[in-house]
Amino acid sequence: MNVDALASVVEVDRSPVERLAHARDLWPRTTLGLALGKAPILPELVAFPADESDLRFVLDWAVVNRVAVVPWGAGSGVCGAAAGRKGAIALDLKRMNRIGEVDAATCTVRVGPGVIGQHLEDALERAGWATRHSPSSIWCSTVGGWAASRSAGQFSSRYGKFEDMVAAMRVVAPARSFRTGLWAEGEDLGPWVLGSEGSLGVISELLVRVVPVPEARWLRGYRFPSVEKAWDTMRKLMQAELHPCVLRLYDAVDTRIGGRGKGVRKSGAGWLSSITASMEGGMNLALPLSLPRLLNGLARWGGGECVLVAGWEGRPEVVNILSKHGHALLCKGGEDLGAEPGEHWYEHRHDVSYKMAPLFTRGAFADTMEVASTWSRLPALDAAVRAALGEDCFVMAHYSHVYREGCSIYFTFVGRGELSRYDRVWARALAAAAEAGGTVCHHHGVGPHKMHAAGKELAGIAPRFRALRHELDPTGVLNPGRLFPPVEVPEPPAPKIAVDLRSMTATLPAQQGQAERDAWLSKYGVMLRFPTSGPIANALCAPHSPWETLVLGASLRIDGKRVLLIDVPRSSAGPDPRGWFPPSAYETVTVPVLSELEPSVEVAQLARDVRPARVLEHGWELRGPAAADLAAFCVKDRESE
Structure with missing residues (x-):
């Protein structure tokens, strides 16, 4: 050497x-x-x-x-x-830390891969801009790392994950250099690079979408009698096109440990306070954590009340409209706790990344697991993973990164500090997530930690990934062993053609003509969120807003075999090539739908921060309880220009 x-x-x-x-x-x-x-x-x-x-x-x-x-x-x-x-x-890569000037016309900025996240936000804020990508690790993570792992920030419900903010990349691979997205020349490999964790090439520069710094922010807490009641409200809020910047629900255990919200009942939680105090005081935790089933049983005995933090941000007029209608919906199922829970969360939203280390020196381990699914699968996913973790660990969870079609679950768990126990816990939990129909990873990435589970989830595209890797890195010097090991999985059956009214999605034949498809959807009272005049397979790469989900899942024929990409709003179990393959490869696709019966308002021009339900040929369509107010504001805003 x-x-x-x-x-x-x-x-x-x-x-x-x-x-x-x-x-x-x-x-x-x-x-x-x-x-x-x-x-x-x-x-x-x-x-x-x-x-x-x-x-x-x-x-x-x-x-x-x-x-x-x-x-x-x-x-x-x-x-x-x-x-x-x-x-x-x-x-x-931290020496590659250049931050360019914001291009106000395109709302983008050129950024080096080694820029620390908070440094980027600070520099943008001085110029009146922001990415609003805010992971809890923002003080100790880089922009390149965000792209390589398909990171998600705490405001993803409005702005999307980081992959949605990447407009273009320059990538250096051993065999050649290339560009993606808006900079691509020929085939766009961006969907493969995002989430590839440095195994296809090294990102040397990114073009990142930015937004004006929000002028107003509205945050509040609500208490619900159960997570199920809160889930229902969260789903309705997202499907009502109210676009909160944050929806963050804490389960009953997390609510009591955190003491979140004024008036949150404390009775029955004394043992939890004792455990928390022992963690802070240096007590060895091996003994209490040897009884995880008892601890989790006591947690369930303590009651089911939970706290939801909700918030909106942006232009004051838009925030006022959305929060007014959102607050009314939230109060139908929950009890208003005022602004303090939301403001407290906002001030301390990055703390969790820096508080777990002491547990490892006290006979314990602490870890987190983030999975996701559509709304219809969420209860089963939650129950399955919670039960799997609870065999050996004390478990709590919060629910964030909320979308129209589904939600992620972020489990926090503590167990006895043994490597064999740690490995057993994770193997059981990952298998449970896959069996329940969820993605095994929403935003933390894969690494050696989850590569076998992620390899099974994306087994059908793994051969294409390995072929692309060999093309870009023939000698295999980049992060060897990543991303997917060879796994054997049986060929999946064809997905059922169906409408999921809870998740507001439909699984449809990809090659079906428009008339037959739309007539079939109409029987269920729904229509495509992203209408197309031909087969859906021809429109999977159609232009759409970066925060929107064009296709949630698909079944394809690749090299004569059926490949299934599970339907989920977002994932980081490797790259996301759902819309990358040629149209002829698709058998079925799962896509978002809208109700035919819901009233709508058309506008000829959108005001900034107003988000449409659909793009029409000569304008935009607004839906939900705030549609009329937002339409009136769009007219007023246009007249004031």
């Missing part, structure tokens, strides 16, 4: 301290291993490219010397995607 040749062009560091700092990310399994005396594998050296030419030199050098390269952002990942390996280079 000729390191001198590399060091003559690119800054490198072989010191033990730097190598140790880049040996792992924040995967709790490796943190537990450290607590148990198991040292991580150190990379051979750390390289710090400053620009795209440095990246090209490093990759060319790695190919010649047959050295593995592991792209490294800020090390905040929790699935081991940036784990070190013997003899490898850790490619630290």
